[in-house]
Amino acid sequence: MEELDxxxxxxxxxxxxxxxxxxxxxxxxxxxxxxxRDSKDPTGPVLLFAPAEWTAFLNSLK
Structure with a gap:
């Protein structure tokens, strides 16, 4: 898998x-x-989500 820039x-x-x-x-x-990412650690790890996964997550919060 190619790393995202x-x-x-x-x-x-x-x-x-x-x-x-x-x-x-x-x-x-x-x-x-x-x-x-964590705002306190902007150079730290980043979580990546597909748009559909992100939308499902946001909908679960409602």
């Missing part, structure tokens, strides 16, 4: 997290992939 990821975190919030960040601009 995350250098073009545009990361977003919840506005409610504040400047020192402990949140996850989400990048939705990557082709065919949703990327998730």
């Amino acid at each position: 995350l250098s073009q990821a545009v990361w977003h975190k919840a506005t409610a997290s504040g400047i020192h919030g402990q949140c996850v960040e989400v990048a939705t601009n990557l082709p065919g992939t949703i990327a998730i």
Whole structure:
């Protein structure tokens, strides 16, 4: 499996997290992939999801 280039990821975190919030960040601009990372560790591990998996996850939260 080819490694995904995350250098073009545009990361977003919840506005409610504040400047020192402990949140996850989400990048939705990557082709065919949703990327998730810990905002406290931006160079750390990243979880990758297919768009359908991400949608199912979000729907389960509702």
